[in-house]
Amino acid sequence: MTQHRILITYPVEPAQMERLKSIGEIVEMYAADEDDDAFHGALDGIDAVLCSASRMVNADCLAKHADRLKVISNFGVGFDRIDIDCATELGVRVCNTPGVLNDAVAELTMALILSLSRNLMDADRFVRDGHWGKREFPFANDIKGKTLGLIGFGRIGLAVAERANAFGMTVIYADLRKAEDGRWQRVELDQLLSESDFVSLHVNLSEASRGLIGRDELARMKPTAYLVNTSRGPVVDSDALREALQSGAIAGAGLDVTDPEPPAPNDPLLSLPNVVVTPHMGTATFETSALMGELAVTNLIEALAGRVPPASVNDVPLR
Ligand code: 8YV
Numbered sequence: 153m154t155q156h157r158i159l160i161t162y163p164v165e166p167a168q169m170e171r172l173k174s175i176g177e178i179v180e181m182y183a184a185d186e187d188d189d190a191f192h193g194a195l196d197g198i199d200a201v202l203c204s205a206s207r208m209v210n211a212d213c214l215a216k217h218a219d220r221l222k223v224i225s226n227f228g229v230g231f232d233r234i235d236i237d238c239a240t241e242l243g244v245r246v247c248n249t250p251g252v253l254n255d256a257v258a259e260l261t262m263a264l265i266l267s268l269s270r271n272l273m274d275a276d277r278f279v280r281d282g283h284w285g286k287r288e289f290p291f292a293n294d295i296k297g298k299t300l301g302l303i304g305f306g307r308i309g310l311a312v313a314e315r316a317n318a319f320g321m322t323v324i325y326a327d328l329r330k331a332e333d334g335r336w337q338r339v340e341l342d343q344l345l346s347e348s349d350f351v352s353l354h355v356n357l358s359e360a361s362r363g364l365i366g367r368d369e370l371a372r373m374k375p376t377a378y379l380v381n382t383s384r385g386p387v388v389d390s391d392a393l394r395e396a397l398q399s400g401a402i403a404g405a406g407l408d409v410t411d412p413e414p415p416a417p418n419d420p421l422l423s424l425p426n427v428v429v430t431p432h433m434g435t436a437t438f439e440t441s442a443l444m445g446e447l448a449v450t451n452l453i454e455a456l457a458g459r460v461p462p463a464s465v466n467d468v469p470l471r
Pocket residue numbers: 162203204205206227228229230231253432433434435436
């Protein structure tokens with residue numbers, strides 16, 4: 153059996169490590185996601201890498217360090233930090249982990265919506281500061297009867313729609329493609345922005361979606377509306393968002409992703425009272441992470457064996 157050299161930069165469960173050990177030599181490198189030099193240097197002489205969606209695999213990295221690289225198995229669904237065209241040109245297969253993380257991200261999206269609508273962060277601080285009495289703490293609002301506008305209506309957007317519907321919300325969506333599931337109303341982006349009480353982003357980061365939500369789009373939102381982002385930070389113009397939050401152009405924001413990540417310690421987003429920020433943890437549950445790890449390992453093993461893996465981002469000749 154050909155022994156491959158496999159680089160792991162994102163932890164997988166012991167059972168998945170055993171699967172990898174059965175096909176090759178494992179090199180583990182868990183340096184910080186931001187340490188590109190350490191990561192790129194570790195790729196030398198590697199046949200396959202399993203890495204987080206935060207790892208940068210750009211053209212320069214591939215040109216200098218991908219001499220033996222055959223497979224990039226992305227532990228995540230977003231592949232915006234991988235130069236797909238360059239990988240394809242070099243015959244490097246890129247795989248990701250779609251589908252298994254839909255529910256986890258949808259659950260966090262609903263958690264952010266509920267936190268914003270009921271001021272949960274403020275309520276917690278209110279009690280910890282020694283206060284009580286529901287008449288003292290400001291009344292909030294139901295989400296029942298409110299409109300949720302989903303920008304991007306793929307698998308995660310649909311998973312959010314079903315949950316929001318169960319909470320009595322009216323769901324509308326904007327997407328370049330009309331959903332096969334006819335239960336949901338598709339509208340133009342401008343209409344979604346002007347009618348929604350909550351706007352939630354569920355798009356891949358690409359050159360087309362970078363800065364999709366800027367000053368003009370935020371100005372179209374209702375001053376009582378909230379922006380929720382569990383997709384990618386750069387989909388939103390961060391300066392425009394800070395201005396809109398500080399001026400009251402929108403009521404608040406729930407952010408699991410920011411630009412940059414992590415946000416600077418003095419970023420106004422971290423001090424504004426109407427903002428909830430979580431550390432890019434949309435998929436960070438025991439159950440979902442296990443499913444993602446299993447799929448990422450299966451993708452890697454299948455691709456190295458010269459078979460089509462379950463979840464490919466690009467199409468390259470089988471080795
Ligand atoms: C990753 C993510 O799952 O799946 C994605 O695209 O954004 C992340 O939640 C996480 O960073 C591990 O790679």
